[in-house]
Amino acid sequence: MPVSAPAPGPGPTPGPASVSASVPAAPVPVDLPATGALHGAVIDWFDEHARDLPWRRPDAGAWSVMVSEFMLQQTPVNRVLPVHAEWLERWPRPADLATESAGEAVRAWGRLGYPRRALRLHAAATAIAQQHGGEVPREHSELLALPGIGEYTAAAVASFAYGRRHIVLDTNVRRVFARLATGVEYPPNATTAAERRLAAALLPDDEGTAARWAAATMELGALVCAARSPRCGSCPVADRCAWRLAGSPAHEGPPRRGQTYAGTDRQVRGRLLAILRASRTPVPRALLDTAWSEPVQRARALDGLLADGLVERLPDDHYRLPA
DNA sequence: GATTCGTGGGA
DNA sequence: TTCCCAAGAAT
Numbered sequence: 224m225p226v227s228a229p230a231p232g233p234g235p236t237p238g239p240a241s242v243s244a245s246v247p248a249a250p251v252p253v254d255l256p257a258t259g260a261l262h263g264a265v266i267d268w269f270d271e272h273a274r275d276l277p278w279r280r281p282d283a284g285a286w287s288v289m290v291s292e293f294m295l296q297q298t299p300v301n302r303v304l305p306v307h308a309e310w311l312e313r314w315p316r317p318a319d320l321a322t323e324s325a326g327e328a329v330r331a332w333g334r335l336g337y338p339r340r341a342l343r344l345h346a347a348a349t350a351i352a353q354q355h356g357g358e359v360p361r362e363h364s365e366l367l368a369l370p371g372i373g374e375y376t377a378a379a380v381a382s383f384a385y386g387r388r389h390i391v392l393d394t395n396v397r398r399v400f401a402r403l404a405t406g407v408e409y410p411p412n413a414t415t416a417a418e419r420r421l422a423a424a425l426l427p428d429d430e431g432t433a434a435r436w437a438a439a440t441m442e443l444g445a446l447v448c449a450a451r452s453p454r455c456g457s458c459p460v461a462d463r464c465a466w467r468l469a470g471s472p473a474h475e476g477p478p479r480r481g482q483t484y485a486g487t488d489r490q491v492r493g494r495l496l497a498i499l500r501a502s503r504t505p506v507p508r509a510l511l512d513t514a515w516s517e518p519v520q521r522a523r524a525l526d527g528l529l530a531d532g533l534v535e536r537l538p539d540d541h542y543r544l545p546a
Numbered sequence: 547g548a549t550t551c552g553t554g555g556g557a
Numbered sequence: 558t559t560c561c562c563a564a565g566a567a568t
Contacts (some may be wrong), residue, residue, distance in 0.1 A: 295564040302554070302563090336552030336563095343566080373566045393564045413547070441564065450562070451557065484552075493552050531551090 261460060262427050262436055268459035269439030272446065276300065277307060278383075279438075285359035285384035287311055292376045292383075293344045298335050300445075306333055317348040318357045326544030329533060330500050338496060339531055342545075343371025361385050382437045388430040390422040391437035395444025400425070402448060406465030408474040409450075491515045491524035499534060505541035 277283060278291035290310055294303040310331060314320040320328065325345045332341035347369040351359060359380065360366050366377035378389035397410040400421055410418065427433045447458045455461045455471075466472070484490055494514040499506055515521040525542075528534040535545050 292564065297551090297563055297565060298553080299555075299563045334553060336554085337565090339551065340566085371566065375565060379564065391564090394562090395564065445564080487551095489550080489552055496552090527551090 257463075258425060258427075261425075261463070262432060264459045265439045265443060266432070266435050269435065269442055273438070273442050274300075274446075277304070277311070285361075285380065286315075286317055288384040289347075289359050289376075289380050290344065292379050293340050293347075293371060294335055296340060296376070297337060302335060306331070306335055314348075316357060317351040317359065320345060320348040321352040324544075324546050325532070326535075326546060329496075329544050333500075334497075336493075338533055340371060342532060346370040347372065359384065361387070363387070363389060379437075382434045386431055386434045388426065388433035389437070390419060390426055391441065392418060392422055393441060393444075395441045395448070396422070396437075398450060399440050399444040399448045402453075402466035403460060403464050406469050408466060408472065488520065488524050488527065491520055492528055495521075495525055495528060496533060499542060499544050502543075505537050505543040508540045508542070511542060 273279070276291075278287045287307075291303065291307055294307055310320075313331065314323070323345070325342055328341045328345040329338050332338050335341075350369055351357060355365070360369070361381065363377045363381050366372050366380050367374070372380070375391065375393050378391045379393070381387040382389050382391050392414055394410075397414065397418060400418065401407050401410040404421055404425070425436075427436050443458070447454050455464070455467055458464065461467055491514065495511055498511060498514055511525065512518075512521065515524070525534065529536060532545055535543055537543065
């Protein structure tokens with residue numbers, strides 16, 4: 224039997240406030256059959272098939288989890304692994320990173336992409352050192368107040384690092400729920416109130432079980448319920464998947480436009496920053512000019528990096544990563 | 547709510 | 558080769 228989506232109309236309010244401050248008090252599922260069996264099937268699968276990732280090991284602290292979550296924002300696991308290991312060895316605690324310059328964080332970020340995340344992680348570490356006694360906060364609201372931490376990352380750190388009960392809605396979980404419960408191939412482009420309601424309704428009541436459920440549904444989305452070619456033959460809940468029971472209908476609506484990259488400011492920024500990462504000494508403007516031939520776009524990209532705080536301009540028209 | 551923000555690997 | 562997209566956040 225497929226998992227039923229929340230039905231409109233009156234009903235009991237969803238779980239305690241510990242779910243998340245942003246879960247709307249809204250119509251609630253009247254009947255969610257066999258959620259206990261659902262939890263068990265997914266969590267049992269997770270116990271057997273979960274990847275052995277460094278930030279999941281018993282000796283991994285909250286800082287390791289937090290660093291991994293920053294790096295995993297839009298970057299695949301296999302590319303994060305080596306950089307995460309370097310960071311944890313070099314900066315075992317938030318206070319260690321906080322003593323470094325922001326530029327060192329950007330340099331050590333390497334080619335993970337979206338280097339503003341390095342800046343924000345450095346700023347978050349500084350805030351933790353100065354305002355949280357050097358300990359990664361346990362509360363969702365405190366995590367959310369840190370730079371670079373949004374709704375998802377706050378819930379992920381609280382859940383994975385501290386075993387707290389939160390809805391953890393990343394792209395994997397949203398896709399799993401879209402198929403399993405809603406019966407469509409892909410979730411909406413942006414997270415909706417209906418998705419939060421559904422996730423809250425499916426969240427196990429027990430705190431420890433909820434944390435396992437969050438990790439398990441995410442792993443299921445990453446390994447089995449993949450975006451392109453789902454491996455339904457290996458799925459522990461294929462027999463109750465609404466999308467599959469409906470005949471796996473193709474996604475309706477316009478295809479989400481891919482982000483063309485070649486020729487964009489982002490590519491130019493990437494080239495400029497690669498030059499700056501590679502140099503320990505300030506770089507003359509002439510060297511940066513080799514990054515891109517078109518002068519207007521090149522100047523715009525450099526201005527953007529300066530505005531973002533990823534680059535500093537020195538008096539003699541030299542440039543470097545921020546001190 | 548729509549845009550912007552990197553990079554690289556797999557189908 | 559081209560296209561898709563990968564544990565989002567900030568504006």
